[in-house]
Amino acid sequence: NSTMVAILPGTDSIAYGVGAGISNIAGGNFNTFIGNYAGQSNTTGDDNTANGYNALFTNTNGGYNTANGYAALYSNTGGNYNTANGYQALYYNTGNSNTANGSKALYSNTIGHDNTANGYKALFSNIDGRSIELSCKKGSGKPGPFLLLLGVRVTLMELSSGFGWLRQSPAF
Incomplete structure (x- = not known):
């Protein structure tokens, strides 16, 4: 369990760090x-x-994932095509095709798919949403400065500006 550098079984796989890729004995490739x-x-x-302490830690058979940061994509087991950049981004994720950029972005996402979150704690409480995009300065997941929220299941979009609020219903 103290392996520092290892060429892993399978094709063209490598690990660097204590316990990194230690279970990759059945042939995960690339x-x-x-x-x-x-x-x-x-x-x-x-x-x-996976780059970072505990990044992609629980992944068993998920593929085409990128995890950068401490415990990014930590709980992902079989989710595919996910990208997590930041401390605990997509921490509970098991869904597919999600992108989280920012510390704890999409943190609670479990089965949600096709989501994009940019910013600190952006879409933090999203669990099963799909096709949601959120970009915000503070990332609280609540309406505030520099917030943009678009998607299939969005019920309200609010954008703040120096002149007030813009509210739009799903009939857009």
């Missing part, structure tokens, strides 16, 4: 795990990149 315990549980997942 994986890169850098950081202590990065990709530790990966067994057959392919084409994953």
Whole structure:
């Protein structure tokens, strides 16, 4: 459990860090795990990149994921095509095709898919939403300065400016 650098079984996979990629014995291919315990549980997942302590820690068979940051995509087991950049971004994720940029962005997302969140704690409480995009300065997930929220299941979009609020219903 103290492996520092390892060429992993499978094709073109490498790990650097204590416990990184240690379970990748069944042949996960084209994986890169850098950081202590990065990709530790990966067994057959392919084409994953994890950089940071505990990044992509629980992933077993999910593929085409990128996790950059401490515990980014930590709970992902079989989710595919996800990108998490930031401390605990997409922490509880098991869904597919999500992008989180910012510390704890999409933190609570479990089965939600096709979501994009940019900013500190952006879409923090989203659990099963789909096709939601959020960009904000403070990332609270609540209406505030520099907030843009678009998507299939959005009921309200609010944008603040120096002149007041713009509210729009789903009939746009």
